[in-house]
Amino acid sequence: MWPNHINKIPKEIFGDPAIFEMELERIFYGPEWHLVGHVSELPNKGDFKTFDLGRRPILIARGEDDRVRIFYNACTHRGTQVETSTCGNRKSFECPYHQWSFNTEGALVGCPGEKEFTPGFDKANYGLRELRMEQFLGLIFVTSSSEAPPLEEWLGEIAAPLTDILGGDGKLRLLGYHKVIYASNWKAYNDNDGYHAPLLHSAFRMLNWQGGKGRQIATQSGHNAIEAELSLPKGNRFLNDPSLIEFKGADPRQGSRVVQLFPLTVATKHLDTINLRFAIPRSVDATEVHYAYFGLESDSEEMLRHRVRQSSNLLGPCGMISMEDASIFQRVHLGTFTPGNVEFQKGVKRTDEFWSDFKQNDEASFLLKWEHYRKVMDFERRPQA
Ligand code: FES
Ligand SMILES: [Fe+2]
Structure with a gap:
């Protein structure tokens, strides 16, 4: 129960781990926008920075086509975090576990041993998963919800x-x-x-x-x-x-x-x-x-x-x-x-x-x-x- 006077906030919401988990789901993964960068941090093609949305690692990259995109920083194979540097410039992002590599636009461009993968395996379905992003005067906002206005x-x-x-x-x-x-x-x-x-x-x-x-x-x-x-x-x-x-x-x-x-x-x-x-x-x-x-x-x-x-x-x-x-x-x-x-x-x-x-x-x-x-x-x- 929340106090009925609008100027009072219950103290127990600050230190409760269960409430923190709920906040991740409803707020940080919910229909809000989160500022994660400004385009001037990645001025050149191939520039990137890593950040986290709540606990979810993300990768913000400027592609060869000069567009800034945001991906989950997780390999589409077994989920390994792909990039660990805080920022830098790359021609491609390679997951160290089995060397799947992704271009700066997120597409899967290489995966060793592909001939022996599941029948019908298609690289086109395994690009880094992109998040919804919008910009305001170069500010980069992200949301993992389709319901954010x-x-x-x-x-x-x-x-x-x-x-x-x-x-x-x-x-x-x-x-x-x-x-x-x-x-x-x-x-x-x-x-x-x-x-x-x-x-x-x-x-x-x-x-x-x-x-x-x-x-x-x-x-x-x-x-x-x-x-x-x-x-x-x-x-x-x-x-x-x-x-x-x-x-x-x-x-x-x-x-x-x-x-x-x-x-x-x-x-x-x-x-x-x-x-x-x-x-x-x-x-x-x-x-x-x-x-x-x-x-x-x-x-x-x-x-x-x-x-x-x-x-x-x-x-x-x-x-x-x-x-x-x-x-x-x-x-x-x-x-x-x-x-x-x-x-x-x-x-x-x-x-x-x-x-x-x-x-x-x-x-x-x-x-x-x-x-x-x-x-x-x-x-x-x-x-x-
Ligand atoms: S988990 Fe990334 S290549 Fe296997
Ligand atoms: Fe202050």
Whole structure:
């Protein structure tokens, strides 16, 4: 039973392995879209990256025909994981077990001993199994469900702030990654709200770099976006080298953007740092996150160097404005083994009905996400007393 007040979430959903298994089926293999990459990570024919959709290994590859496809990273013979590198460039993918080989478009092109296979065996039926994929400004989304709505419909009004993050046209250049495994349930990682930012993160306060007059929107599909006002960082006595937090972007009045898509996707633009977070729920108490940083295709070499310095110092597990999160995710996770509910308070206007506009530092913007989660998981709300 789920509490009847919409701002209360039962703690037991964070640490229960049976619920985690249910989440894989209903959410990660269900009718949602999951961000797994950006086309700029695979600019050339034969480029690939591997990732996981829940527990299912996937292979994202740009074929000889220049099309990006997503396959299950599992051999169609006996199921062996085919590619183990995180990324690279190949002419073909060969399964080591019995050397079946697949071209970059997924077709089976070689299998030793074929003459002695089952009568009627046809290579054409044994290509790598392709998943449903859609792109939005170069963002690569995957789903293993045929029931997910078209991507743009699923994104809804979040498409606009997402477009801002991607520089308007999604023409990006990959700068690099931070990769981390947080010791927490994926939902605790995902609940990183607008309320905590200036309170938990000392650097937010010290740099005094954020206004507060921004706004948030949230949708029925469980997505939300923060459009934060940006107060440009001024000279301060905390950094020996303030150039690290300089803002050289086109229009500072745009502020910063944080987009969270249900269930686990995050995209942000803070100052000149463009960041996409690809996440994998590893187990009930481990969440792997790949922070990928980007510049724009049109950037000068100097701008790219600036973005690399800023990105690698600002965000991620060791970033100035996010380093405290890792410890909080773990502490939230440990705390959820005690009885009762967690509560949302900041910006909660009422506890019996939902609304969709929020202030920059409200935590209430996550309530629609939780409602979507509750519905997808079929948890029944306790009747009103
Ligand atoms: S399992 Fe891949 S070739 Fe046999
Ligand atoms: Fe945070």
